[in-house]
Amino acid sequence: METSVSSMHLPLQRTEPHGPVVPGLQIPELDQCVHCGLCLTQCPTYRVTRLETESPRGRIHLVRAAGEGRISTGERFAEHLNLCLMCRACETACPSGVKYGRIAEAAREVIGPPGSALSRAVARLAFTQLFPRLGRMRVLLRLLRFYQRSGLRAVARVLPRRLREMEALLPPVPARFFTPEAEVLPAIGTRRARVGLLNGCIMPLLFGDINAATVRVLRRNGCEVVIPKGQGCCGALNVHNGETTAAKAMAKRNIDAFLAAGVDAVIVNAAGCGATMKEYDHLLRGDPEYTEKAARFSALCRDASEFLADLGLTGPLGPVDMTVTYQDPCHLAHGQKVRAQPRQLLAAIPGLTLIEMEASDRCCGSAGIYNVTHPEMSRTLLDEKMTSIGRTGAEAVVAPNPGCMLQLRYGAQRAKAGTAVYHLMDLLDQAYQAAEDDAGRARA
Amino acid sequence: MKVMDRRTLVARLREVVGAPHVLTRPEDLVVYEQDAFLVAHASPDIVVLPGAAAEVGTVIALARAAGVPVIARGAGTGLNGGSIPVAGGLMLVLTRMNRILEIDARSRLAVVEPGVVNIDLSAASARDGLFYAPDPGSQGVSTIGGNVGNNAGGPHCLAYGVTGNHVLGMEVVLSSGEIMTVGSPAVDAPGYDLAGLLVGSEGTLGVITRITVRLLRQAEAVRTLLAVFETIDDASQTVSEVIAAGIVPTAMEMIDAVVMRAVEAAIHAGYPADAGAVLLIEVEGHVQALPGLMERIAAVAKRHRPRVLRQANSARERELLWKGRKEGAGALGRLAPSYYLHDGVVPRTKLPEVMAKVAAIARTHGLVIGNLFHAGDGNLHPTILFDPRQPGMLARVVQAGEEILRACVAAGGSITGEHGVGIEKREYMRWLFTEADLQAMRRVKDAFDPTGLLNPGKLLPDVMSSGAQADVKSPAFSVRPRAGLWS
Numbered sequence: 001m002e003t004s005v006s007s008m009h010l011p012l013q014r015t016e017p018h019g020p021v022v023p024g025l026q027i028p029e030l031d032q033c034v035h036c037g038l039c040l041t042q043c044p045t046y047r048v049t050r051l052e053t054e055s056p057r058g059r060i061h062l063v064r065a066a067g068e069g070r071i072s073t074g075e076r077f078a079e080h081l082n083l084c085l086m087c088r089a090c091e092t093a094c095p096s097g098v099k100y101g102r103i104a105e106a107a108r109e110v111i112g113p114p115g116s117a118l119s120r121a122v123a124r125l126a127f128t129q130l131f132p133r134l135g136r137m138r139v140l141l142r143l144l145r146f147y148q149r150s151g152l153r154a155v156a157r158v159l160p161r162r163l164r165e166m167e168a169l170l171p172p173v174p175a176r177f178f179t180p181e182a183e184v185l186p187a188i189g190t191r192r193a194r195v196g197l198l199n200g201c202i203m204p205l206l207f208g209d210i211n212a213a214t215v216r217v218l219r220r221n222g223c224e225v226v227i228p229k230g231q232g233c234c235g236a237l238n239v240h241n242g243e244t245t246a247a248k249a250m251a252k253r254n255i256d257a258f259l260a261a262g263v264d265a266v267i268v269n270a271a272g273c274g275a276t277m278k279e280y281d282h283l284l285r286g287d288p289e290y291t292e293k294a295a296r297f298s299a300l301c302r303d304a305s306e307f308l309a310d311l312g313l314t315g316p317l318g319p320v321d322m323t324v325t326y327q328d329p330c331h332l333a334h335g336q337k338v339r340a341q342p343r344q345l346l347a348a349i350p351g352l353t354l355i356e357m358e359a360s361d362r363c364c365g366s367a368g369i370y371n372v373t374h375p376e377m378s379r380t381l382l383d384e385k386m387t388s389i390g391r392t393g394a395e396a397v398v399a400p401n402p403g404c405m406l407q408l409r410y411g412a413q414r415a416k417a418g419t420a421v422y423h424l425m426d427l428l429d430q431a432y433q434a435a436e437d438d439a440g441r442a443r444a
Numbered sequence: 445m446k447v448m449d450r451r452t453l454v455a456r457l458r459e460v461v462g463a464p465h466v467l468t469r470p471e472d473l474v475v476y477e478q479d480a481f482l483v484a485h486a487s488p489d490i491v492v493l494p495g496a497a498a499e500v501g502t503v504i505a506l507a508r509a510a511g512v513p514v515i516a517r518g519a520g521t522g523l524n525g526g527s528i529p530v531a532g533g534l535m536l537v538l539t540r541m542n543r544i545l546e547i548d549a550r551s552r553l554a555v556v557e558p559g560v561v562n563i564d565l566s567a568a569s570a571r572d573g574l575f576y577a578p579d580p581g582s583q584g585v586s587t588i589g590g591n592v593g594n595n596a597g598g599p600h601c602l603a604y605g606v607t608g609n610h611v612l613g614m615e616v617v618l619s620s621g622e623i624m625t626v627g628s629p630a631v632d633a634p635g636y637d638l639a640g641l642l643v644g645s646e647g648t649l650g651v652i653t654r655i656t657v658r659l660l661r662q663a664e665a666v667r668t669l670l671a672v673f674e675t676i677d678d679a680s681q682t683v684s685e686v687i688a689a690g691i692v693p694t695a696m697e698m699i700d701a702v703v704m705r706a707v708e709a710a711i712h713a714g715y716p717a718d719a720g721a722v723l724l725i726e727v728e729g730h731v732q733a734l735p736g737l738m739e740r741i742a743a744v745a746k747r748h749r750p751r752v753l754r755q756a757n758s759a760r761e762r763e764l765l766w767k768g769r770k771e772g773a774g775a776l777g778r779l780a781p782s783y784y785l786h787d788g789v790v791p792r793t794k795l796p797e798v799m800a801k802v803a804a805i806a807r808t809h810g811l812v813i814g815n816l817f818h819a820g821d822g823n824l825h826p827t828i829l830f831d832p833r834q835p836g837m838l839a840r841v842v843q844a845g846e847e848i849l850r851a852c853v854a855a856g857g858s859i860t861g862e863h864g865v866g867i868e869k870r871e872y873m874r875w876l877f878t879e880a881d882l883q884a885m886r887r888v889k890d891a892f893d894p895t896g897l898l899n900p901g902k903l904l905p906d907v908m909s910s911g912a913q914a915d916v917k918s919p920a921f922s923v924r925p926r927a928g929l930w931s
């Protein structure tokens with residue numbers, strides 16, 4: 001028998017709901033997706049797998065179906081959502097303005113952190129006990145530094161392959177952590193702004209020199225820099241891994257600390273943190289006490305490159321003779337739509353040549369803890385990235401985000417390429433330093 | 445005949461293509477229940493992602509032995525529901541077969557697997573100063589196989605012709621599982637034009653596993669004009685008169701006020717959000733010839749009170765304007781949770797008249813209709829914006845859509861310009877063809893696919909039961925119940 005389905009009946013053959021609807025997944029952002037597929041080829045995981053389930057449109061469809069109770073939110077659903085890098089390239093590609101990040105975050109809130117039961121437990125522990133308490137983080141990193149210097153590292157060779165690879169991802173812990181000499185550091189020259197700086201969780205420990213460089217560059221540009229003591233980790237990893245309760249507490253702490261500091265802008269030199277902080281207003285929606293404060297705070301947040309390019313660089317820049325290529329960090333290009341400003345700043349450095357690579361805004365596979373949870377996909381993307389970088393012939397790659405820097409250093413090591421990896425603030429600082437040295441020599 | 449049970453079929457499929465490429469769990473299948481046609485869904489029972497033609501052959505033979513329908517799918521950007529498995533069955537997703545096998549710059553042709561993304565072919569041939577001409581709005585994602593399946597068009601097909609004009613030959617797997625070659629690089633091959641038959645066959649005659657296409661030499665120069673009008677009518681008149689004057693631009697696209705609002709929000713291409721309509725007109729050729737040609741076009745436009753005539757000043761500006769046009773459909777999600785994008789053709793002289801009718805239909809039904817389309821070809825895409833959760837809404841939308849297509853046919857046009865028939869328009873085929881015409885087509889289908897397992901429920905309307913009058917009013921889509929696949 002044939003049923004004619006006229007205009008009065010929908011030609012639906014959807015699988016029947018077999019489970020309860022999941023209200024946490026029935027979010028309005030889903031409605032904006034019109035299933036056009038224009039995002040598919042911009043998605044790194046679709047490019048590798050060519051599977052609809054590993055594409056933005058597919059993941060949105062999965063969330064919709066799970067919300068309707070048509071598929072389970074169990075292991076398989078979680079696998080598809082967790083293979084997503086949260087790079088948000090799909091948001092850039094989507095003409096319909098779908099906020100994919102919010103859809104994925106809602107899904108991760110339902111499924112919890114990725115990985116095996118053990119790694120989930122470890123991740124939970126880290127998200128709730130480590131990132132919110134930076135004192136503990138310092139202790140842990142000190143232990144790691146001791147381990148790396150003690151010769152114990154040789155022992156790592158006997159570890160199982162998976163652990164050995166994770167061990168290789170660990171960067172050397174620098175001898176000194178970043179500790180600002182005061183909470184408020186004066187501007188050099190005429191004061192143009194009073195800005196707050198996010199010190200971050202990992203940044204002062206693993207990339208202390210970059211925070212120091214950022215402070216110097218800001219001060220040289222007439223900024224009085226406040227590094228409020230009350231601040232903490234931004235909570236990005238918590239948000240991305242479905243640990244919103246801890247994330248909210250961390251957000252409130254930063255909002256309080258920076259609003260009390262009375263700054264014109266909150267400067268962030270880690271793209272992932274910036275993207276999260278610019279969305280505190282969304283994270284804390286529905287919290288009456290913080291709705292307004294969070295909106296005010298988010299409006300103040302600026303990536304260091306965004307802020308400096310808009311302010312306009314001042315002071316003499318000396319030459320940095322180097323050819324570089326620029327990697328757009330996902331959470332800067334896609335998450336914050338900041339693309340032109342870092343390039344403007346690079347162009348301002350005398351002696352420096354920028355050679356663009358192919359698909360500079362495609363994820364390098366770092367993606368927070370992704371390189372640990374999904375080493376295979378991560379390495380596939382990294383190797384592709386290193387090939388693109390290699391093709392430019394540049395001596396160095398600039399990637400203003402700590403996660404990308406770690407990943408690209410690991411990539412350079414894997415590819416046995418001598419490519420150096422810099423933060424943009426590093427190079428600006430070098431340029432200012434070069435000018436100062438020149439001036440010093442001229443005086444001498 | 446004892447049909448193979450599902451477990452055996454799945455086990456055999458895994459042997460053929462490898463376990464990771466056979467999907468059977470609901471959390472893997474559900475995403476294949478829909479393409480870019482927003483008003484229908486049906487889930488496949490099994491999804492297979494083959495890696496080579498030989499695998500496709502074996503999979504199809506197995507499916508036939510099991511009595512299971514086979515539905516080919518590329519990127520799933522089709523707008524007629526062509527890849528929706530209305531009768532369930534096995535879906536062959538060809539996205540893994542995405543190698544460009546050969547680019548022969550001297551003979552100006554390329555040999556590709558069906559899953560190659562349209563734009564990747566143009567990018568690869570650009571090194572030799574060549575390009576692949578058919579450029580559907582979905583070219584950044586849609587596959588050459590899917591383009592052939594629907595005989596896709598695109599803005600520049602006004603001058604270059606649609607997909608079918610660029611396909612030289614194909615390797616195709618028949619419903620028996622045999623592999624066959626059709627067409628040849630020769631201009632006039634002897635025998636039946638089977639390649640011509642397979643283009644636009646929407647996966648109902650065979651599954652294409654390799655395609656030889658023509659490449660063109662990039663033009664020496666290109667100029668792009670943005671002409672802004674206060675009304676759709678002024679823009680439509682301009683299109684009719686440009687064509688009547690014997691000018692053939694490479695592209696002549698229209699975007700109306702509704703769509704422009706969404707496009708501008710998405711792309712920031714510099715479209716005037718408050719104008720009635722814009723035309724995007726492009727000409728290509730020798731550097732010296734272009735200014736004169738542009739002047740002639742501008743002279744026609746000026747007779748219709750243009751607000752602005754602006755040429756793109758840089759490659760970047762041109763690219764942005766095109767991005768706005770091509771991704772326009774996707775941008776409509778900003779205006780409403782769903783849309784029904786229609787695809788009709790009218791003689792270009794009738795454009796102003798039919799556009800007025802479309803507007804009248806929108807008013808009668810109290811619907812918002814946006815327009816972005818290949819005006820130079822007379823290929824309309826009236827797009828009805830709606831919220832499917834509003835009670836009774838879908839009925840109104842379908843009704844209005846039918847009236848629009850009827851207006852196209854009444855004006856001497858057709859029910860599809862480039863998106864194909866799929867499940868969407870198979871009943872409307874009766875408006876254009878007599879039962880005898882349709883019977884002839886069914887015999888072609890039977891010759892290729894005697895068991896009727898290749899993409900069932902698409903393209904052709906079912907045989908009318910004796911005595912029944914062609915009720916062309918109500919049955920818009922039809923879906924078979926999925927009884928007894930493996931019972």
Ligand SMILES: Cc1cc2nc3c(=O)[nH]c(=O)nc-3n(C[C@H](O)[C@H](O)[C@H](O)COP(=O)(O)OP(=O)(O)OC[C@H]3O[C@@H](n4cnc5c(N)ncnc54)[C@H](O)[C@@H]3O)c2cc1C
Binds near residue numbers: 038526588863
């Ligand atoms: C934003 C947007 C803009 C668009 N713009 C245009 C446009 O300008 N012009 C235009 O013509 N279309 C346009 N389309 C429609 C669509 O993109 C085209 O029809 C395209 O050709 C579909 O390709 P696909 O790879 O997505 O194929 P699918 O949608 O997966 O399949 C299309 C049909 O081809 C069949 N098929 C797929 N692969 C094979 C194969 N290997 N062998 C046999 N049959 C096969 C399928 O069964 C199906 O019937 C647009 C769509 C969107 C979403």
Ligand code: SF4
Binds near residue numbers: 043086087089091
């Ligand atoms: S966030 Fe990145 S990986 Fe995830 S769906 Fe979007 S494009 Fe793909």
Ligand code: SF4
Binds near residue numbers: 060095096
């Ligand atoms: S997310 Fe955007 S681009 Fe992707 S399918 Fe949905 S509407 Fe289209």
